[in-house]
Amino acid sequence: MKWSEFFTSSIGKKFVMSLTGLFLIAFLIVHASINACIFADLPVFDANDNGEIFNKAAHFMGATILIRILEYGLFLFFILHIYQGYLLTVQNKSKRSVGYAVNLGNRGSKWYSRSMALLGTLILLFLILHLGHFWVKARFLHNLAPVTYNGVEMHDMFAEMKMVFAQPWVVIVYVLGCISLAYHLAHGFQSAFRTLGVHNNRYNIILTSLGYGFAIIVPLVFALMPIAMYLGWVA
Amino acid sequence: MSSNNLNLTLKVWKQKNSQDKGQFETYQVKDISDEMSFLEMFDVLNEKLIAEGKEPVTFDHDCREGICGACSMYIDGKPHGPWLANTVCQLHMRAYKDGDTVTVEPWRANAFPVIKDLMVDRSAFDRIIQAGGYISVNTGNAQDANNIPIEKQLADDSFAAAACIGCGACVAACKNSSAMLFLSAKVSHLALLPQGAIERKTRVLNMIAQMDAEGFGACTNTGACEAVCPKEISLTNIARLNQEYLLAGLTAEK
Numbered sequence: 001m002k003w004s005e006f007f008t009s010s011i012g013k014k015f016v017m018s019l020t021g022l023f024l025i026a027f028l029i030v031h032a033s034i035n036a037c038i039f040a041d042l043p044v045f046d047a048n049d050n051g052e053i054f055n056k057a058a059h060f061m062g063a064t065i066l067i068r069i070l071e072y073g074l075f076l077f078f079i080l081h082i083y084q085g086y087l088l089t090v091q092n093k094s095k096r097s098v099g100y101a102v103n104l105g106n107r108g109s110k111w112y113s114r115s116m117a118l119l120g121t122l123i124l125l126f127l128i129l130h131l132g133h134f135w136v137k138a139r140f141l142h143n144l145a146p147v148t149y150n151g152v153e154m155h156d157m158f159a160e161m162k163m164v165f166a167q168p169w170v171v172i173v174y175v176l177g178c179i180s181l182a183y184h185l186a187h188g189f190q191s192a193f194r195t196l197g198v199h200n201n202r203y204n205i206i207l208t209s210l211g212y213g214f215a216i217i218v219p220l221v222f223a224l225m226p227i228a229m230y231l232g233w234v235a
Numbered sequence: 236m237s238s239n240n241l242n243l244t245l246k247v248w249k250q251k252n253s254q255d256k257g258q259f260e261t262y263q264v265k266d267i268s269d270e271m272s273f274l275e276m277f278d279v280l281n282e283k284l285i286a287e288g289k290e291p292v293t294f295d296h297d298c299r300e301g302i303c304g305a306c307s308m309y310i311d312g313k314p315h316g317p318w319l320a321n322t323v324c325q326l327h328m329r330a331y332k333d334g335d336t337v338t339v340e341p342w343r344a345n346a347f348p349v350i351k352d353l354m355v356d357r358s359a360f361d362r363i364i365q366a367g368g369y370i371s372v373n374t375g376n377a378q379d380a381n382n383i384p385i386e387k388q389l390a391d392d393s394f395a396a397a398a399c400i401g402c403g404a405c406v407a408a409c410k411n412s413s414a415m416l417f418l419s420a421k422v423s424h425l426a427l428l429p430q431g432a433i434e435r436k437t438r439v440l441n442m443i444a445q446m447d448a449e450g451f452g453a454c455t456n457t458g459a460c461e462a463v464c465p466k467e468i469s470l471t472n473i474a475r476l477n478q479e480y481l482l483a484g485l486t487a488e489k
Contacts, residue, residue, distance in 0.1 A: 001440055001487040009443055010413070010453035011480045092411035092452035095345050101246075101259065102312030102338050104408050108459030114410050116455065191456040197478025199471050 011195075013088055018195035020081035021188050025214070027074055032221045034061060038158060039224075041234040051158020051234075055147060059154040062138060082124060089117040112183040113191070119184040126177030133164050165229035178223035185215035241267045241328060244336040245280065247292055253348045253356075259338075269329040273316060274299060274306060276328055293352040301325040301465065304400030307407070308353055309340040314404035314463045322402065322465045342403050344412035346450040359449040360401050360417060366445035367438035368421045370430045389427045396423035398466040405460035405468075411452030416460035418446055419472035426479055436483035443480055 006012045037054035040046055061067050112119060137144055138155055147156035165171055189211030190204075198204060228234050242265045250257030264283075267276050274296050281291035297305035306323040310316040316326040331337065339353060347355040385393075399420035406414050422439050425431030431438070454473055461470040 001484050001489065005444075006484045009480075009484070010415075010447050010451075011443060011477055012484065014453055014455075014477075015481060088453055088455075092413070092455070095412035095450060095452040096343050097345055098343055100309065100312065100340055100343055102340070104312050104314075104459055104463070107313060108408055108462035109410075109457035113455070113457040114459075187456070194456045194470075194474045195454075195477055197474055197481050199474035199478060201471070204471070204474075 013084060014195045016080060016084050017088065018192040020077040020084070021192045023074075023077045024081060025185070025189065025192070028218050032218050034058065035225055036221055038161065038234050039228070041158075042228075051156070051161075052149060054158050055154055055156060056149060058138075058157045059152070062155075078127075082120070085117060085120055110187065113187040116184060116187060119180045122180040123177060123184060126173065126180065129173065130177070133170075134160065161225070162229055162235070165226040168230070171226040171230045174226040175223050178219040181222070182215050182219035185219070186212060189214055239269045239329075239333070241269060241331055241333045241335070243267060243276075243331060243334070246336065246338040247353070248340045249290075249292070249352055250341075250349050252351060257349065267328055269327070269331075271328045272299065272324055273308070273310070273326040273328065274324050293350075293354050295354045296324060299324040302400060304402035307342050307355060307357075307402055307404070309342060309407055311338050314342070314407040315402075315465055320465055320467050322400075342407035344403075344406050344451070346412060346414070347403060347406060355403075357401070357403050359451070360403065360414070362449065363414065363418065363442055363445045364401075364421065367434065367441040368425070369434070370425060371433050372430070383429050385428060393424050393427040396420045396427070396468065396472055399424070399464075399468050400466055402465060404463050404465060406451065408459040408463040409452065409454075410457065410459065411455060412450075413454045413460075414446050414449075414451040415454035415473050415476065416464060416468055416470070418442055419476035420468045422476050422479055423472040426475070435479070436487065439476065439479040439483050440487070 007016065034057045035054070037057045038051060040053040041049040041051060134157065137160065138157065142155075144155040144157065145159050146153050147159070148154075165174075190208050193203075193207045198207065242263070245262045245264060246259045247262060248257060249260045262280055262284075264276060264280050267279060271279070274294070277292060277294060284291045295305045295307050297303045299306075301322040301324060304322075307314070308316070308323045310323070310326075315321055315323050317330055318326055341347075341349050341353045342355045342357075344355075346359045347357055350356050397420070399417060401417060403414075403417070405416035406412055409416075422442060425438065426435055456470070456473070458470055461468065
């Protein structure tokens with residue numbers, strides 16, 4: 001079997017979706033962990049932190065060569081996941097030219113499992129806005145306010161977050177983005193492992209629970225960031 | 236046992252041949268016993284249509300015992316009608332109330348072209364089986380049934396997969412018109428047994444290649460197939476099929 005045959009077969013295409021999806025899931029853990037450093041400023045921890053821990057963590061991510069290389073991989077996997085996802089959606093839709101008068105709907109499957117392309121599109125739109133808010137400014141425009149800790153100058157990402165999340169519409173869009181992500185993960189997490197061929201019942205039970213847990217906790221941590229900034233919980 | 240008689244309105248898909256566009260026809264059926272099966276209700280309708288000199292409704296059926304997989308009606312948005320783990324021939328009219336309107340459509344998938352009315356061409360499934368749904372055995376006298384020891388759990392799992400009757404409800408229910416539940420049942424049935432070990436790799440590769448060539452979609456694990464399967468084939472089989480395919484595809488010699 002040629003590689004080209006393998007990766008263009010129906011299961012091969014899903015294999016690519018699965019592997020890229022799992023990489024993006026791993027990225028979400030890193031992203032959420034780094035950004036959760038803003039909560040160090042909560043009064044319960046250290047009200048005088050003012051984003052120092054977060055800024056240092058963000059600086060580490062931006063200034064470490066290995067992570068910058070992984071960043072290229074991340075973009076490659078994002079593009080592959082998006083391209084392959086749309087390709088599969090279009091191809092799968094083309095397999096039924098005449099539709100039904102009455103649809104099965106939610107009697108057989110969850111709505112979000114049938115709406116992965118729509119949820120993915122919402123996440124993509126959010127991602128474009130999100131990259132414009134932070135990543136483009138930090139990497140290319142370099143127009144973020146500087147801050148110096150122990151003689152090292154770095155971007156004050158914390159101040160940038162405070163500024164961006166002072167606008168109510170941005171907070172609403174971010175929360176909607178997180179909700180889309182939650183539903184996308186609710187199906188994607190467990191589906192990725194099924195596509196990889198995990199069929200042992202004991203693992204499936206663990207992965208299903210873990211998937212729903214992940215789909216709730218990670219988007220919730222993300223959504224709490226703009227909300228906490230807007231409501232002044234961290235300032 | 237007393238029976239209640241029903242009067243129903245049927246909205247049935249009528250299509251002359253695979254080229255015809257087709258449309259819904261509305262029929263009234265009267266005095267249908269609730270002890271009849273859904274197909275017997277269609278027999279009554281067809282008798283009436285023939286007596287009136289009209290064209291009867293074409294539909295597939297064979298054993299009418301729920302074991303052959305020939306009947307294939309998409310009733311009110313669900314393959315094989317409202318009951319769970321059931322075929323149309325075993326759907327009884329007690330599922331309905333007097334005055335109900337029932338919409339009946341054929342399986343919809345480009346790989347299952349409509350031949351006429353509610354009858355579709357499912358020979359794509361035959362070609363998938365021909366591509367790899369077999370095992371190699373010695374000819375001559377059959378060997379003793381207990382000659383090859385098989386672990387009980389594997390035998391049970393294989394048997395559960397072998398219960399697939401190839402009706403195509405999974406394809407009809409799937410938003411992607413994927414035949415993965417059917418394939419996974421056929422591949423699991425053989426891959427779990429020692430007799431299936433000989434063609435284990437080529438079987439799954441050839442059957443998936445044939446499924447793709449027939450124009451079925453890819454699986455997105457929504458689970459709609461499992462929910463409508465008359466033989467309750469488990470979605471777990473699809474994960475097993477994926478594993479079989481990935482291992483065979485990634486470790487193939489050429």
